[in-house]
Amino acid sequence: MKTQLILQKFLLIIILFSATISAQIVLNTDRKPLAGDSFTIMDMDTLGVTEGSAGTNVTWNFSNVTSTGEQMIVNYINPSEAPNSALFPGSDVAVSYDGLSYTFYDTDGNTVYSLGSSYEDFAIVYSNTEKVSEYPFTFNSTFLDNFQAQYELGEGLIDRNIGITQFTGDAFGNIILPDGSNHAALRVKIFRHTTDTMLVSGIPLSTTEVKATTYEWYTNEMKYPVFGVSYFELNVNGSVTNHKVVEYNTQTPTDVKEDPQQIVNGFELLQNYPNPFNPSTVINYQITKSSKVTLKVYDIIGNEIKTLVNNQQPAGKYSVEFNASNLPSGVYLYRLEAGDPSTGSGQGFVQTRKMTLIK
Secondary structure, three states: OOOHHHHHHHHHHOOOOOOEEOOOEEEOHHHOOOOOOEEEEEEEOOOOOOOOOOEEEEEEEOOOOOEEEEEEEEEEEOHHHOOOHHHOOOOOEEEEOOOOOEEEEEOOOOEEEEEEEEOOOOEEEEEEEEEEEEOOEOOOOEEEEEEEEEEEEEOOEEEEEEEEEEEEEEEEEEEEOOOOOEEEEEEEEEEEEEEEEEEEOOEEEEEEEEEEEEEEEEOOOOOOOOEEEEEEEEEEOOEEEEEEEEEEEOOOOOOHHHOOOOOOOOOEEOOOEOOOEOOEEEEEEEEOOOEEEEEEEEEOOOOEEEEEEEEEEOOEEEEEEEEOOOOOOEEEEEEEEEEOHHHOOOOOEEEEEEEEEOO
């Protein structure tokens, strides 16, 4: 998944605008996200791709950009269908884009706010919500917002999340997409900076800092942005890595009700033991029929850390040891996917749990 989860998480925060066109494109409230919206994002080759120039009457040519073959379906749903929805009473739509988490939005009025996000067994609820769109929005429009949350992770651990985000309409002109089509476009530049600090009895244990600069292009033909170029800097306790992502929105309609990530009776992913742990722990799971099984570990913001299992397995109970001796203290997620090959589906069962490494 090549750090795709965190990258997708940031990209999805900024695809909450609409478009109408006159001399310039203006993003209006008539295209705020609604339950039932769905589209497909294709991951593109990043080699040689840049965001190009800012300003007026710019032409951006992405006709030669090719797909990596990876894609992701984005589904907006009724909040009641997402886990821990009761923690977000002000939400009127939620988005699922990676099978691991849901982000909840309040779309009332001329702004859209992120209220937080939820996993199966814990949630991040913002005490100061994050503004992710403001209408109308066009060239030279801008807004700045900050947000924060503090939540318990168990075993006396607390995570403190703070962040700042800024949106700017920095350019307009014409975009040539990978399919060769040419469109009038507004470009929006988004800067987002977040810091997560884990504390034990008020003492900082680890810090994760993410800086993201994203450029998104909006046209009047599509509700959501058609193309994006993003740069990410991830700093985990002083260890810095950089990532670049290029994405193309084909806006292929899908039926949310056909989401294959459903729980199949009899399959189960158990809580790891011991938890918290240092440096090793055991993960147990069971499957009730022969299945293609994957068991992966992610950090708290969605980067894939390690694949523990990736093969066909007969029905039975299994134990897998996870050694985190080379990882920093923190909260990690582990996710089990088990598909029934007779159905042709790669995902019959999906479950995610969290575990805590303390060194």
